[in-house]
Amino acid sequence: xxxxxxxxxxxxxxxxxxxxxxxxxxxxxxxxxxxxxxxxxxxxxxxxxxxxxxxxxxxxxxxxxxxxxxxxxxxxxxxxxxxxxxxxxxxxxxxxxxxxxxxxxxxxxxxxxxxxxxxxxxxxxxxxxxxxxxxxxxxxxxxxxxxxxxxxxxxxxxxxxxxxxxxxxxxxxxxxxxxxxxxxxxxxxxxxxxxxxxxxxxxxxxxxxxxxxxxxxxxxxxxxxxxxxxxxxxxxx
Amino acid sequence: xxxxxxxxxxxxxxxxxxxxxxxxxxxxxxxxxxxxxxxxxxxxxxxxxxxxxxxxxxxxxxxxxxxxxxxxxxxxxxxxxxxxxxxxxxxxxxxxxxxxxxxxxxxxxxxxxxxx
Numbered sequence: 001x002x003x004x005x006x007x008x009x010x011x012x013x014x015x016x017x018x019x020x021x022x023x024x025x026x027x028x029x030x031x032x033x034x035x036x037x038x039x040x041x042x043x044x045x046x047x048x049x050x051x052x053x054x055x056x057x058x059x060x061x062x063x064x065x066x067x068x069x070x071x072x073x074x075x076x077x078x079x080x081x082x083x084x085x086x087x088x089x090x091x092x093x094x095x096x097x098x099x100x101x102x103x104x105x106x107x108x109x110x111x112x113x114x115x116x117x118x119x120x121x122x123x124x125x126x127x128x129x130x131x132x133x134x135x136x137x138x139x140x141x142x143x144x145x146x147x148x149x150x151x152x153x154x155x156x157x158x159x160x161x162x163x164x165x166x167x168x169x170x171x172x173x174x175x176x177x178x179x180x181x182x183x184x185x186x187x188x189x190x191x192x193x194x195x196x197x198x199x200x201x202x203x204x205x206x207x208x209x210x211x212x213x214x215x216x217x218x219x220x221x222x223x224x225x226x227x228x229x230x231x232x233x234x235x236x237x
Numbered sequence: 238x239x240x241x242x243x244x245x246x247x248x249x250x251x252x253x254x255x256x257x258x259x260x261x262x263x264x265x266x267x268x269x270x271x272x273x274x275x276x277x278x279x280x281x282x283x284x285x286x287x288x289x290x291x292x293x294x295x296x297x298x299x300x301x302x303x304x305x306x307x308x309x310x311x312x313x314x315x316x317x318x319x320x321x322x323x324x325x326x327x328x329x330x331x332x333x334x335x336x337x338x339x340x341x342x343x344x345x346x347x348x349x350x351x352x353x
Contacts, residue, residue: 064244065244065245066244066245067245154245156246156251202254202258203250203254203318203321203322204246204250204251204254205248205249205250205251205254206245206246206248206250206251208250209248209250209251210245218250222321222322222323222325223325225322225323226322226323226325
């Protein structure tokens with residue numbers, strides 16, 4: 001660290017930007033910086049966090065223009081000339097300061113049929129899942145998503161088309177499509193092949209580049225593109 | 238957040254996307270003009286010869302180099318996109334395929350250089 005204080009610029013929506021001088025510490029995270037501002041400089045600053053260890057997905061913000069989990073981002077990794085700029089996640093309506101309304105994000109999760117489509121009851125025997133089958137390997141690749149919306153904020157296609165379901169919801173759809181326990185194949189393919197569906201994706205890859213869990217939504221969406229195309233040529237089968 | 242907006246796009250996949258998009262736009266603007274000039278061979282050969290004389294100018298030669306570059310970039314961009322989306326390959330398989338393509342391109346270029 002070059003200086004003892006950090007110059008922290010925080011975007012506050014309609015109120016413009018505020019610049020705070022924050023003491024620099026070793027192993028300081030961006031979330032530590034935001035918390036310091038709220039506790040010592042401006043108690044009216046609103047932001048969202050819960051677990052502080054990268055499990056809950058609630059503290060994502062734009063840090064120097066890149067969507068990140070602030071709790072898992074060390075200041076030393078992003079600081080430029082002793083300065084950091086922090087803003088609310090892109091592509092979502094701002095409630096106040098650094099807090100965004102996540103409703104559109106979760107609505108699209110449901111819109112992409114990202115819900116369980118079960119066929120069995122509690123009286124049926126537990127279905128055996130072959131962990132080594134190719135479909136299960138595909139499904140396993142996406143199940144660690146914690147809905148933090150970093151990929152959604154990184155996506156330029158979402159920015160250009162508000163109806164686009166976005167990387168997280170489509171990856172969930174791909175996961176369920178490959179899940180042997182899910183019976184919603186036709187509903188999923190129908191949901192992801194519509195006007196806001198997987199074929200909007202231009203494979204810009206920002207979702208895959210910035211996913212803090214190192215998941216690969218771009219490849220999941222490519223999988224949906226293949227499956228919807230196959231389904232089209234087989235006339236819905 | 239103008240400069241910050243650029244930061245989040247500074248990665249190879251996005252740059253490959255924008256290169257493909259811009260080269261495509263460039264070709265879309267050029268091709269109607271190109272076909273119109275070719276059509277002059279049938280409708281007005283004298284005028285076509287006038288246009289062909291332009292190709293002797295250095296600046297036009299440079300523009301032609303740019304055109305071939307756009308075509309090459311757009312073709313490889315399209316092949317990349319089709320491989321990316323239609324072939325369910327693992328990342329290492331894709332890296333191998335890209336490496337093999339680059340190597341064969343390099344060898345082909347070496348042969349071409351020797352021929353020239």
